[in-house]
Amino acid sequence: MNKNQIIKTVWEMAEPVTEQLGLTLWDVQFVKEGATWSLRIVIDREGGVDMDACEAVSRALAPMLDEADPIDESYVLEVWSAGYDRDLTRDFHFEASLGMPVTVGLFAPEKGEKEPVMTLKGYTGKTVICTDSDGEDHEYELKSLRFIRRKDEIDFSGGYGPKADETE
Numbered sequence: 790m791n792k793n794q795i796i797k798t799v800w801e802m803a804e805p806v807t808e809q810l811g812l813t814l815w816d817v818q819f820v821k822e823g824a825t826w827s828l829r830i831v832i833d834r835e836g837g838v839d840m841d842a843c844e845a846v847s848r849a850l851a852p853m854l855d856e857a858d859p860i861d862e863s864y865v866l867e868v869w870s871a872g873y874d875r876d877l878t879r880d881f882h883f884e885a886s887l888g889m890p891v892t893v894g895l896f897a898p899e900k901g902e903k904e905p906v907m908t909l910k911g912y913t914g915k916t917v918i919c920t921d922s923d924g925e926d927h928e929y930e931l932k933s934l935r936f937i938r939r940k941d942e943i944d945f946s947g948g949y950g951p952k953a954d955e956t957e
Contacts, residue, residue: 838870894935
């Protein structure tokens with residue numbers, strides 16, 4: 790099987806598993822780093838993903854992969870959270886991110902920036918429309934970008950450590 794077929798086959802196996810666990814399958818990647826092949830299952834859930842969720846997916850999916858044996862090479866199974874700065878690569882990624890801040894990876898700087906943060910305003914399948922901080926719209930062909938990533942905001946207003954009334 791070629792890489793795209795592997796990803797498609799594993800996606801079809803992993804999606805029902807993640808759904809049953811109350812998770813969203815964000816991506817499947819089959820990548821070679823050095824001499825090691827890694828099969829990455831990237832998951833998401835409203836409110837975030839913890840290690841228990843990653844472990845649950847790994848435990849459920851590993852025996853299925855062993856039985857189906859869709860990959861000729863030896864590989865490492867990794868289950869990851871999509872994270873806060875997640876790459877947008879699939880149609881549903883863009884659709885789920887409309888109206889949200891994104892980091893746009895440009896090859897040449899615009900207004901002095903190669904990675905401006907903008908608001909994702911539109912998606913056509915081949916292009917994105919993003920609005921910059923000045924309210925100006927920019928249309929980019931996806932193939933002309935280094936990347937486009939969701940830029941989720943993290944609320945640190947609660948601070949770290951115990952609250953003042955918990956220290957006494």
